[in-house]
Amino acid sequence: MAVDTAATFEPVAADLPLVDETMQRVSEVEFEWLALLVKHVLAASGKRLRPALTLLAGKMFDYNLALLVPMAASVELLHTATLIHDDTLDKAALRRGLSTVHTVWDANTAVLFGDYMFAASAEMVSRTANVRAMRQFAQTVGIICGGELSQHYRAYDWQVTEEEYFRRIGGKTASLFALATESGAYLSGAPETAAQALGEYGYKLGLAFQIADDVLDLTSDEATLGKPAGGDLLQGNVTLPAIRFIAQAGSQNPIRRFLEAGRPADDLAVVLDAVRASDAPAAAMATARRYVDEAVAAIRGLPICAARESLTTLAAFTLERRA
């Protein structure tokens, strides 16, 4: 990763380990095998981008770690729970370089354990004792699930529209980013307009993040991604760069042929070559860049401080990650 997240997270870097410690304590349960499951999924540590967003948003106001740490941990636990179910349904073998739960254990264990982690994230947010945070959390879980269901429902359909795509990634990705930033603000006594601004920042950043992710899935390689390229298309998931490519190529396009032929793995390289040779990936990245600009614009009216600077820098870096 080209981005120095440690530097970007600097205003809250000293406190991020508290979030990790709080998450790890979820593994302190009576059953040894359940503890093993929790440790397994928490060992595959991500960049902790979402918890950092919560702390950075809070840092702009009355920075209260007693509320912000459980909130940040809750957001990351929820993210982890959704990944467990996603990987199980997608039959993905790897996540963050580690074997997925359903491959180490089995699919039924993975479904039940994903449920358990949803519960752990809900219990964690309840530690804020803040009704608004708990309610937004519950609503966000519903929005994420709606986005996932929508993606599942429209899978294998080459005629997915941009409108459907944005509704889907708004649900499955951007809503969680918005929860992370907005809750960080109002849990720290931010004025309502500032909380809304940070919520909008998070939402737009989430859209940009997901678009960049979807472009990389088509244009990058296995060594960089940690999983084979083109995984989205193999799952029948038609993303923005694919939609843009199809719009240019017309109704007789290689993505349609690939999907209608039942997604033969051997034909994937041809599809990827065609997409890469087009300007669809660049067009999608331009859209992501526009959302980054809108995210930064959303918080431009907030007081200048180190945390706001970090959020601004971080937004720009979203497009460069793993590139």
Next chain:
Amino acid sequence: MAVDTAATFEPVAADLPLVDETMQRVSEVEFEWLALLVKHVLAASGKRLRPALTLLAGKMFDYNLALLVPMAASVELLHTATLIHDDTLDKAALRRGLSTVHTVWDANTAVLFGDYMFAASAEMVSRTANVRAMRQFAQTVGIICGGELSQHYRAYDWQVTEEEYFRRIGGKTASLFALATESGAYLSGAPETAAQALGEYGYKLGLAFQIADDVLDLTSDEATLGKPAGGDLLQGNVTLPAIRFIAQAGSQNPIRRFLEAGRPADDLAVVLDAVRASDAPAAAMATARRYVDEAVAAIRGLPICAARESLTTLAAFTLERRA
């Protein structure tokens, strides 16, 4: 069912339809196919025992339907969500006489939709704006999932202990009954001792309910159950009557042979005949009866009123249902 639940629920019977209406409104979503899913699972209406428990507990104190209706709806939605995942993992074809979600749609849809209903139940409890209710709700989801995981982990093992069994059903069933009754009490301004008493009532009632259910699964027939008898053993789930039978029959027993042979469906009748010929079912029912007595005893100190009478009657009826 031999029990006239309408009469038992009498003090709150006029208000139970409000709970149903509130639940049905979950289907008012943008996507028609998601609305169809919600309507499908809510059409298979159960007895609404858990919502009735919440309202009856609240009826003993300052009966506030603005809080009790979303709480009761939340408990029933959570119950529905757990059934969707249970049936999917068990590959069950029917639930309450209707086809299960994974058979009408597919397993992936069922997992995502179960998640969605979990979210709907969490959103519903947030409408109480009561931190204690929201926190107990989240903790209960975790306890239920822990119970389900424990059952899954110990499946196919004929040497499950009674201690393990009670921990499992305490998690997967009794904790939700306790949430239903205890929250009904404290949302209605009950004194803490009364809330605790009603929580204990719910927990003990839940244990009795599950034991009776587990006995019926071994001793009843398909016409009565709405599904084939012996389903638990076919799933490798060794319940209290089975544990009691094994304790009498010794280490060379037909349940062990059945499980070790990979649960051949053709051999199930022999196992069921042996269990039915023993006094293990009656011994398990005696234990259920003891928990009913303890449930009734837990609320004996509360003020005499129609709602308390209903809860007392309802506890006794738990053992007679479908018998």
